[in-house]
Amino acid sequence: MTDTTDVDVAQTTQWWATAVTRIAPGEIEYRGYPVQDMIACADFVSTIWLMTRGELPDETTRRLLDAVLVASADHGPQAPSIASARMAITCGVGINSAVANGVNVLGDVHGGAGQQCVALLTDLVSRAREGEGAIDDLAADAVAAFRERGAFVPGFGHRFHPVDPRRDPLLRLVEEAVAxxxxxxxALRAGLAxxxxxxARGRAVPMNIDGISAIVYAxxxxxxxxxxxxxxxxxxxGILAHAWEESQGGRRIKGPLPPPLLADYxxxxxxRLGDGR
Structure with missing residues (x-):
């Protein structure tokens, strides 16, 4: 049996110690800023940056984060995360469960390319700074390595858009900030490389939202x-908006195919078993 006699109050309060939020009777602070000051002087995007990164963003960071969050908000009901939430809400679950259902399908394939591209860009930049080669050559080697193993380069190409309409406006914001x-x-130079x-391998494969978002984040x-x-x-x-819209339609148990269509068998x-009766 574990001896708990030496566990004191300090050990108990340190169990969930945090640098994010301070709470006391009548007081709430985000990273040291009183919530009433945040309400008066900050916006939601700045609050996201403060809570996740520790400090309020400068105007360039705030503008870029705002733009990339807007650009990634939705991609229509054909996106699995959206479709999943819409189907879930017709099954009678609450809005929170429907949103969770959509979020939970955002995995390495649907939703993970941005993370993978940030890692790739960060690696290329780090290797270039360490003198392993010019960024263009390192990028060409990376593309060749992906192709050799039959893998997609994360953040490039789109199954629906010949050119992702979110690419150019976000790219322009990054280029202006760099200039x-x-x-x-x-990271911008690595992404363009x-x-x-x-x-150069014969067909243009423009960066998609994951690629340009990765440049911003990197x-x-x-x-x-x-x-x-x-x-x-x-x-x-987007998941919330679609789940809410679907909930207002009144249809129950909405599956992936409209009736009377059935999936091919x-x-x-x-x-038959036995005498077939």
Whole structure:
């Protein structure tokens, strides 16, 4: 049996010690800022950055984070995360369960490419800074390695859009910040080098929302896994909107195919047991 006699109050209160929020009777602080000051002077995007990164963002960071969160908010009901939430809400679950259902399908394949691309860009920039080669050459080698093992380069190409409409406006914001000296631009150069290396192999494969978002997050110093978390936070807005819309339609138990359509059956032909009765 574990002896608990030496567990004191200090050990107990340290169990969930946090640097994020301080709570006391009549007091709430986010990273040291009283909530009443945040309400008066801050916006939601700045609060996200403060809570996850520890300090309020400068204007460049705030503008870029705001833009990338807007760009990632939704991609229509054909996106598995959205469809999953819409189907869930027709089964009688609450709005929170429907949103959770959508969020829970955001995995490595659907929702993870941004994290993977941040990691790739960060690696290329780090290796270039350590003198392993020029960024263009390192990017070309990386593309060749992905192709050799038959893998997609994360953040590039889109199954639906020949050119992702979110690419250019976000890219322009990053380029403007780099030109003004507010960002270093290394992740931007790495992303464009990957895009050029893909195009050099015979067909243009422009960066998608995951790729341009990864450039933004890498330029802002966001770790790869946190970048995925921020994408999930953004996409939760679309998931919520679609789940709420579906809940207002009144249809119950809405499956993946509209009636009277049924999924094709490709198993064994009908077989009988016993005398068939």
């Amino acid at each position: 003004a000296g507010r960002l270093e631009g290394d 990957l895009e050029a290396a893909l195009a 330029e802002l110093g966001v770790p790869p896994e946190l970048a995925r978390g921020l994408f999930v936070l953004s996409r939760s807005v 490709r198993g064994e032909a009908t077989r």
